[in-house]
Amino acid sequence: MFSSLLAPHTSDLLASSCVEDELHLYLKEPVIDRRRGDPLQWWRQNEGRFKLLAKQARKFLCAPPSSVPSEHVFSEVSAIYESKRSRLTGEHAEQLCFLHHNLVLLNWDY
DSSP, X not given: OHHHHHHHHHHHHXXXXXXXXXXXXXXXXXXXXXXXXXHHHHHHHHTXXXXXHHHXXXXXXXXXXXXXXXXXXXXXXXXXXSGGGTTOXXXXXXXXXXXXXXXXXXXXXX
């Protein structure tokens, strides 16, 4: 009886352990020079070693399809640069736009 109650939790713990093991191995890898190396190519070559992380890398490293019209992006940027926020630097405005579009990928509920 207890084994049936613990089974789902045990599988969650095993999956979590696998992800942690992969992450530790990945963090021990030498850093590639982004000016010369291609991250997507690296993940293709190392997908066998990092199966779980490679799936996430494909999700976050690929360019999303252009489903949002460019006018929508420009209107968002103009809203960020409205007169109330005239002291906002270009770097911070870029960060706000990035967060606005990418928090959805992380299932961030705001």
